[in-house]
Amino acid sequence: MDAGAVSALELEGVSYQYPGEAFDIVDNLSLRVEKGSFHCIVGASGCGKSTIFRLINGLLPLKAGAIRIGGVPAGTGKGACGYMPQKDLLFPWRTVWENVALPLEIQGGCSKRERRERAQAALEDAGLPGCGDKMPQELSGGMRQRAAFARTMLTGSDLLLLDEPFSALDFLTRISMQEWLLSQWQRHQKTILFITHDVEEALFLSSSVLAVESTPIRALREIPVPAAFPRDRSCLKDPELVELKERLIAHLRKQVTP
Amino acid sequence: MKGACKANLPALLFLFALLLLWQAGAMGMDAAYILPSPIQILQKLWELRGPLFTVHLPATMAVTAIGLAISLVLGLALAVAMDGSALVRRMLYPLVVVSQTIPTTAIAPLFVLWFGYGIWSKVLVTVLITFFPITITVYDGLRSAKTEMAELLRTYGATRREIFLKIKVPCALPYFFSAVKMAVPMSVIGAAIGEWLGAKSGLGYFSRRMMTQLDGAGVFAPIVLLSVVAMAAVGAVALLERRFVRWRGES
Numbered sequence: 001m002d003a004g005a006v007s008a009l010e011l012e013g014v015s016y017q018y019p020g021e022a023f024d025i026v027d028n029l030s031l032r033v034e035k036g037s038f039h040c041i042v043g044a045s046g047c048g049k050s051t052i053f054r055l056i057n058g059l060l061p062l063k064a065g066a067i068r069i070g071g072v073p074a075g076t077g078k079g080a081c082g083y084m085p086q087k088d089l090l091f092p093w094r095t096v097w098e099n100v101a102l103p104l105e106i107q108g109g110c111s112k113r114e115r116r117e118r119a120q121a122a123l124e125d126a127g128l129p130g131c132g133d134k135m136p137q138e139l140s141g142g143m144r145q146r147a148a149f150a151r152t153m154l155t156g157s158d159l160l161l162l163d164e165p166f167s168a169l170d171f172l173t174r175i176s177m178q179e180w181l182l183s184q185w186q187r188h189q190k191t192i193l194f195i196t197h198d199v200e201e202a203l204f205l206s207s208s209v210l211a212v213e214s215t216p217i218r219a220l221r222e223i224p225v226p227a228a229f230p231r232d233r234s235c236l237k238d239p240e241l242v243e244l245k246e247r248l249i250a251h252l253r254k255q256v257t258p
Numbered sequence: 259m260k261g262a263c264k265a266n267l268p269a270l271l272f273l274f275a276l277l278l279l280w281q282a283g284a285m286g287m288d289a290a291y292i293l294p295s296p297i298q299i300l301q302k303l304w305e306l307r308g309p310l311f312t313v314h315l316p317a318t319m320a321v322t323a324i325g326l327a328i329s330l331v332l333g334l335a336l337a338v339a340m341d342g343s344a345l346v347r348r349m350l351y352p353l354v355v356v357s358q359t360i361p362t363t364a365i366a367p368l369f370v371l372w373f374g375y376g377i378w379s380k381v382l383v384t385v386l387i388t389f390f391p392i393t394i395t396v397y398d399g400l401r402s403a404k405t406e407m408a409e410l411l412r413t414y415g416a417t418r419r420e421i422f423l424k425i426k427v428p429c430a431l432p433y434f435f436s437a438v439k440m441a442v443p444m445s446v447i448g449a450a451i452g453e454w455l456g457a458k459s460g461l462g463y464f465s466r467r468m469m470t471q472l473d474g475a476g477v478f479a480p481i482v483l484l485s486v487v488a489m490a491a492v493g494a495v496a497l498l499e500r501r502f503v504r505w506r507g508e509s
Binding site (some may be wrong): 057058081089091092094103106135 | 404407409410412413414415416420425428431503504505
């Protein structure tokens with residue numbers, strides 16, 4: 001990693017303990033994420049992956065340690081990270097563009113017309129031209145996720161935290177959304193952290209996989225993915241990747257107690 | 259409008275059949291002081307239109323409107339307070355529920371003693387009956403807001419106030435309209451009960467006076483008027499609801 005430049009995200013000795021639990025689920029975790037990278041965090045369900053996100057976006061208070069986003073301590077700037085949860089959480093009483101403009105509305109300093117224009121532009125960019133005046137209920141699952149992504153983009157943050165955004169989609173929609181997300185990432189030069197428990201998804205998307213070794217989380221093992229961008233799905237058939245996938249699955253299965 | 263008529267056609271036909279049955283029964287019994295026929299009631303309504311519409315209806319409407327307004331303010335304030343603070347909720351919620359176990363009709367005569375025959379004893383009965391559904395329903399509406407939505411806004415840097423305005427209020431709005439639709443007929447009933455127990459004017463009072471004169475049709479006429487007014491008011495609220503609520507329930 002590039003040590004000289006400012007990292008997109010830095011975790012330094014971060015610990016967190018859920019109230020009522022005897023141990024720290026995140027224990028003295030350190031991590032550096034360089035700018036413009038795409039990392040997938042993989043781990044068994046319930047291992048604490050999402051807890052890391054909730055610490056970074058400030059929904060949970062740190063027990064110890066420090067988090068810096070783009071060199072600035074987390075929690076000081078408004079909307080320092082663009083967080084996109086598993087559910088699209090589009091508000092059903094707002095039109096699509098009003099949903100997408102929510103981060104601008106909270107940050108303030110934008111007229112309604114300006115917000116509308118920027119939201120429509122973000123929607124168009126996400127592949128949803130002309131959908132702004134619809135209600136969220138009129139969109140399909142994939143379209144709703146794209147709208148949620150457009151909303152995340154309007155936080156203006158360079159760091160995007162995507163927490164299993166495609167896990168509720170059917171298989172065919174999911175793979176086209178993965179390709180779509182890669183193209184968005186390449187175009188916008190954002191830093192993306194992406195949580196998933198789907199190993200294939202992780203390998204296809206990320207420049208390197210961050211595997212959760214154990215719960216409590218003390219370290220994330222960085223495993224580079226030997227495939228160049230831009231990618232298409234055929235790279236998943238590459239023997240090297242097939243082998244890596246099997247190794248990761250075997251590794252993750254050790255943590256699952258059925 | 260045409261669709262609504264069509265949808266309600268079975269109900270209207272059934273109602274008409276019931277009225278016919280009533281008419282036949284009343285004519286067979288021929289004792290208007292106990293069971294007046296629908297036609298007799300309508301005739302009475304027409305005969306008494308002067309005092310009913312100029313004196314007693316406005317009096318009852320005043321009680322209903324003031325009672326409903328107080329209930330709305332009180333109910334909304336209680337709901338927001340209970341939603342905002344766990345301490346307030348633990349303090350108030352049981353009391354609000356207990357207040358509904360009070361047999362209002364039984365203690366309403368006391369209100370007349372305390373507040374006299376004027377409007378306020380009736381308003382108190384109305385408020386006691388209607389503030390409960392408003393408080394509980396709006397409170398449920400505020401609680402129905404999803405924490406995930408609030409968390410999402412928090413990551414954008416939203417304050418508690420912004421979360422309240424942008425999530426809680428829209429979530430509670432459909433509940434609010436349900437509450438008002440429940441409260442409107444109840445407030446009319448409350449006003450009528452209050453007047454029945456002691457008043458100088460009002461449809462409830464008028465109905466009772468007719469009772470003492472063994473005028474069956476005269477008892478029913480103001481009651482028919484009351485339900486028509488209540489139905490019209492609920493209809494008006496439903497129209498407002500359609501205007502303001504673009505969304506109801508989870509998609």
